[in-house]
Amino acid sequence: MQDITSKLLVIGAGPGGYVAAIRAGQLGLDTVIVEAQYNGGTCLNVGCIPSKAMIHAADEFEKAAHFANGAAIGISAAKPKLDLVKTVEWKDGIVKRLTTGVGGLLKKAKVKHVKGWAKFIDGKTVEVNTDDGAQIIRAETVIIATGSVPVELPFMPFGGDVISSTEALSLSAPPKSLAVVGAGYIGLELGIAFAKLGSKVAIVEALDRILPLYDNELTRPVAKRLKALGVETYLGAKAKGLGKGGKGLLIETADDKEETLAADKVLVTVGRKPLTEGWGREELVLNMNGRHIKIDDQCRTSMAGVYAIGDVTGEPMLAHRAMAQGEMVAEIIAGHPRRWDKKAIAAVCFTDPEIVSVGLSPEEAKAEGNEVKTQLFPFSANGRAMTMEGEDGFIRVTARADNHLILGVQAVGKGVAELSASFALAMEMGARLEDIAGTIHAHPTQSEAFHEASLRTLGHALHI
Numbered sequence: 140m141q142d143i144t145s146k147l148l149v150i151g152a153g154p155g156g157y158v159a160a161i162r163a164g165q166l167g168l169d170t171v172i173v174e175a176q177y178n179g180g181t182c183l184n185v186g187c188i189p190s191k192a193m194i195h196a197a198d199e200f201e202k203a204a205h206f207a208n209g210a211a212i213g214i215s216a217a218k219p220k221l222d223l224v225k226t227v228e229w230k231d232g233i234v235k236r237l238t239t240g241v242g243g244l245l246k247k248a249k250v251k252h253v254k255g256w257a258k259f260i261d262g263k264t265v266e267v268n269t270d271d272g273a274q275i276i277r278a279e280t281v282i283i284a285t286g287s288v289p290v291e292l293p294f295m296p297f298g299g300d301v302i303s304s305t306e307a308l309s310l311s312a313p314p315k316s317l318a319v320v321g322a323g324y325i326g327l328e329l330g331i332a333f334a335k336l337g338s339k340v341a342i343v344e345a346l347d348r349i350l351p352l353y354d355n356e357l358t359r360p361v362a363k364r365l366k367a368l369g370v371e372t373y374l375g376a377k378a379k380g381l382g383k384g385g386k387g388l389l390i391e392t393a394d395d396k397e398e399t400l401a402a403d404k405v406l407v408t409v410g411r412k413p414l415t416e417g418w419g420r421e422e423l424v425l426n427m428n429g430r431h432i433k434i435d436d437q438c439r440t441s442m443a444g445v446y447a448i449g450d451v452t453g454e455p456m457l458a459h460r461a462m463a464q465g466e467m468v469a470e471i472i473a474g475h476p477r478r479w480d481k482k483a484i485a486a487v488c489f490t491d492p493e494i495v496s497v498g499l500s501p502e503e504a505k506a507e508g509n510e511v512k513t514q515l516f517p518f519s520a521n522g523r524a525m526t527m528e529g530e531d532g533f534i535r536v537t538a539r540a541d542n543h544l545i546l547g548v549q550a551v552g553k554g555v556a557e558l559s560a561s562f563a564l565a566m567e568m569g570a571r572l573e574d575i576a577g578t579i580h581a582h583p584t585q586s587e588a589f590h591e592a593s594l595r596t597l598g599h600a601l602h603i
């Protein structure tokens with residue numbers, strides 16, 4: 140096979156890699172992208188998109204079941220039936236449309252696509268194991284965008300009834316009982332979805348609360364909903380392995396007692412780790428930052444001409460961070476003066492209700508030495524929230540006490556994911572409380588709670 144020589148080589152076509160390649164192509168850089176599996180990476184194939192599709196399906200099913208029980212809203216319906224095989228087919232159709240779309244966008248940007256596993260020979264050369272044999276690619280500049288993989292528990296490896304989020308998204312029927320190990324966002328999103336689809340769900344978390352990255356005030360409505368859905372949560376408890384005869388999940392509870400939970404499937408969601416092995420990292424001289432590849436504010440690694448973006452470079456391991464890095468690096472390689480100067484990256488949990496966090500929580504802002512003003516506005520006082528049965532939750536604003544610069548915005552409530560953009564915009568534009576108070580927010584919308592929370596922080600809320 141003839142060697143390929145290009146200006147830019149991107150390894151991995153997840154949100155980081157494919158965005159970098161598209162932008163590089165748009166800027167006229169001669170670009171090759173190598174992907175071992177499917178365009179779109181974790182996010183489009185086994186992450187963000189399929190999980191949100193399954194969550195939507197679970198919400199719809201639960202809504203129908205709710206109507207079958209006679210709802211206050213005055214709608215009744217027959218008991219719904221679920222065909223999870225069909226649901227998974229529908230989800231796969233969405234994934235196919237998006238991944239095919241990525242292929243089309245790469246082609247439109249004149250990016251050359253090579254399918255296969257890439258391995259570095261040296262800092263400017265990789266060998267790709269393709270279906271047609273070994274393909275050598277030489278490039279002036281390389282972007283490593285190899286992403287991340289689920290963390291495995293050494294005493295309970297994936298396989299059989301021990302599954303990762305990937306398998307959980309393609310089951311043929313909801314398990315009768317499901318034990319979820321780890322109450323981070325992936326475990327909770329999927330645990331809640333399966334509870335709505337009819338599984339008996341138990342969640343085991345080693346720390347003393349769910350979603351340990353968020354504060355108690357923010358996670359309380361989710362904890363309340365878990366209870367209402369009949370999900371059992373074991374906090375301060377450790378998974379120890381499968382039960383006797385490989386049946387159920389053996390745990391050590393907070394009071395040091397051993398217990399075996401019923402579990403037709405055990406979903407292990409104890410985090411994700413950067414994919415830093417198997418692609419010849421040892422051939423390069425890359426400084427590491429713990430498990431991640433160390434980068435500077437231009438995503439440069441310690442090796443000249445080698446950049447790294449996305450999950451492989453650390454937290455927050457989110458698709459929109461990977462994409463923003465990808466776009467920036469392509470522009471840097473094309474000679475544009477860019478550096479990472481983002482004020483905030485929104486984090487969204489698609490739990491029930493949803494959680495959004497942008498910037499600092501009140502406690503984090505105080506810990507950084509700020510004197511702060513903070514208030515929340517509850518959805519129970521928001522007209523739109525009432526009309527959509529979404530009264531549980533709030534929007535909370537934290538600002539500097541002296542000049543009212545907004546330091547963080549958090550929200551929990553039905554559908555608040557879509558509000559993340561206005562929170563991030565406020566942070567990025569350096570908004571003060573007065574800017575939000577002075578912006579007309581359409582009525583009736585949940586966004587009015589952002590307006591009211593800002594007014595309340597200023598001391599003159601109108602609707603509470």
Ligand code: FAD
Pocket residue numbers: 150151152153154155156173174175176177179180181182183185186187188190255256257258284285286287304325414417418448449450451456457458459461489
């Ligand atoms: P990845 O998407 O992991 O892509 C890396 C790609 O590189 C893969 O396709 C891989 O096959 C390829 N590759 C690796 N090594 C090689 C090699 N040597 N040769 C060739 N190809 C290679 N994030 C959000 O922002 N929002 C969400 O709602 C969200 N939900 C999620 C839900 C789940 C269940 C999971 C698992 C993740 C979720 N994430 C979410 C995280 C998100 O998927 C990742 O942050 C994102 O995919 C990272 O993009 P990336 O480009 O860095 O890497």
Ligand code: FAD
Pocket residue numbers: 581582583
């Ligand atoms: P009004 O709400 O009309 O209130 C005037 C009040 O004054 C009335 O209670 C009336 O009885 C009282 N009044 C009048 N004359 C006297 C008098 N001489 N003595 C004592 N009392 C008096 N707007 C939106 O922003 N978003 C929407 O989604 C939206 N949807 C709408 C849907 C419908 C079906 C309708 C009809 C309107 C909608 N609107 C919407 C418009 C919104 O309702 C009005 O813009 C808003 O109510 C105007 O407020 P107001 O205080 O000026 O007047």
